[in-house]
Amino acid sequence: MKKWITSTIIATSFIWPTFVSAETASTNSYPLQMVADETVTLRKGATTSYPIVASIPLGQQVTVIDEFTNSSGEKWYRVQFNHITGWALAGHLAVKKESNIGKQAVVIENHVAMRKGASSSYESIQTLRNGELVQIVDQYTNSLQETYYRIEIARKKGWVHAEQLYVADHLPTKLPAYFSAAQTAPVKRGASDAYKTVTSIRKGQTVTAIDLFVTKEKHIWYRIDIGKVKGWVPEEALKNAVAITAPSALAGKLQTTTYELSINVSVANVRQNPSTNAKVLTQLKKGTSLKGIAVSTDTKGAKWYKVVLANNQTGWVHETVVKTTASNGQATTISSPNSRTNQGQTATYQLLINVSVANVRQSPSTSSKVLTQLKKGTTLKGIAVSTDAKGAKWYKVVLANNQTGWVHETVVQVSTNTTAPSDNTTSSKKTVITSQAVLYTAPSLNATVVEKIQKNSQVTVMETANDSLFNWFKVTSPSGAIGWIPEFELNNTTTKYVYATTSSVALRRGASETYETLQTLSVNDRLLYLYSYNGWMYVETPSGIRGWVLEEETSPIAVNSLITPTIQNNGSDRYLEWEKTNNFKVSYIVLSDNRLKITGAFSYADIPTFTIDGIQSIEQANSSVIVTFSPGYTFTIRNYSDRVSIKIVETGLKGKKIIIDAGHGGHDTGAIGPTRLKEKDVNLGTALLLKDELEKAGAIVTLTRNTDVFLELSERTTIANNSDYDAFISIHADSYSRTSSGTTTYYNVSTNFNGPKSKILAQYVQKHLVAQLGIPNRGYKEQEFYVNRKNELPSILVELAFISNPKEEALLKTTAFRQKAAAGIRQGLEEYFKNF
Incomplete structure (x- = not known):
């Protein structure tokens, strides 16, 4: 063995x-x-x-x-x-095979399927077109020896065959992007030299790239917007130009500072990009002098220097292999890596959000997870700054819950009376997240073990070292011992979980099927990913058992999961949304103490790590999610095929969106009373009065009909289901016998997703209707009326009174009675939105 x-x-x-x-x-x-x-x-x-x-x-x-x-x-x-x-x-x-993980790529065909897994047998979750830009986050060679890339685009992730992507340098992260033209060049009507020239661009001119196309020969063309004219230019026209976030930021990106570098290790790798996964261009010996022209910080906080080689090509060297001195004397621009531990950077500075909505991300990258979103005018404390591979600055900020995140330089304004610190990192605290962590005397699994470190204890990071499989941190343990620990033992931006995809996944002692099975895993069992080797993953179970599983028998998400929680804004409305990995069933229960319990056919939910105004806490309890709202807040929840959405709203009727449905209409008269009063007229008259009542209280109202027209039942529910409204009220008059009497409110729980809230709404509206109208209380009842059963909003159907009863028909004729009905429904809605 x-x-x-x-x-x-x-x-x-x-x-x-x-x-x-x-x-x-x-x-x-x-x-x-x-x-x-x-x-x-x-x-x-x-x-x-x-x-x-x-x-x-x-x-x-x-x-x-x-x-x-x-x-x-x-x-x-x-x-x-x-x-x-x-x-x-x-x-x-x-x-060693070159990895494209972390690189930008462009789709080179149309109708490209992005799939759930690394094989054409997996379901397609999105179709991509030629020219779409993606980020490669993983790669895998399946049993057919086909290479697939796991990509991310517009916050969605999936697998694409490698041959359908082109990995190229200098691609922007997204479009539109802004470039400084590298040369004077013609602008073509289409993406080929064969097309007619429509205008030209001059060297140094700033242009906006709005689209991208890749030819069969893998030549990249950009569609550019230069004001009144749009057209296509080849990549060469923009090659070696600096992609920037906005034209106004161009001057700030073009750094002129240069650095004198000296190789301080025996042999140093010079790489194509600032990443340990990037291709090695050449190797340099100790003492070699170089000119540095730029600096970048990777996602692990390590610094890379862009250097000019002997052939005037450029490459990147890691901070640990060089000594650095700023040649223009601006030592504050960049400091020697060897002086990092002496920096002791404690300066803080004030930042102000200067755009409508700003993303705060988990790490300094536009492809990183969004932690929260902040509105214009929000002030923040900045504690660090980093520069990404494109030369853009990111500021590390402290959020309201004392968590930290990163904001891009284009969304903030730095206060003029404070000074931003340099991008040098200082020692930091990290938490051990595994059960079997140990400290080594050197950054190697072969080294002597210093001590075992308990889960959830904190260590102080002193320095880092690179490894082909994972990175290492030199740390001080809680006992004061100093040693090395693998990065995967600690909380960091690369921490991830995987899930067993079948009910018989073998957790083995070694990375081969010849090794004994330590444990048989069940479908959706959650595993902490440590590192990979040759198609196998080294993982730790929740009980602390470590072993190897085949990568193809795992998935980065559980089969049925709520993932990627985000805050979405639509005007003044704010939503907490989870993506669904499948169209599985979801339901909910309203609990006491402002709590919402979301249940259903899912086994795991990502819990937001960011603060949310109006929500005190979110926790997973077995296969449920419990959301506790702050006092003064309530919600409207919707279940879609691809997501679950919770609208977070303040209590009260003001600002709530209500759909009022006047039953029947046109050729459908509804019931007819003894004196030929038509139900459709009662319903519409009451609906118009109710609209006035609600709008006076500050609500936003939509009528399914405001004239005497006919609508199918399906048209009425489509209006509701296609909206982002908070409640649906259908108004009717009842009919049975001349002696039947009273008011009834109906709801549906058996098929309506929002049955729990529909029942509460029916209870409140029925109570106030009866108090206003003074006729018998027939109660609030469950019934499978179409407009309730097929409705996705909290919805009720109100039967005001019996039009078949001569006395109640006489009441239904009067504006006074209809006004009382409108007031009762309004009061019921007020109580509904006042309480959680």
């Missing part, structure tokens, strides 16, 4: 093989980055007779600097690993 924790590495001197003359010329280009596909033994020479100098763990990245074929025909690689050089069998190492 393979050992996952190998012996401590023994550093020894390197000895060349004695049979070098037998080596054939290598066709590979070295140095080459490779990965151990099992635990690899590193030896002094290129045969198994040489002594072992180190052991390379599974998944560990190494640098191959030479190769040799010995007299037995075995191919060996000369390898550098942890400052040790030795020989390893070539068959135990694999070329």
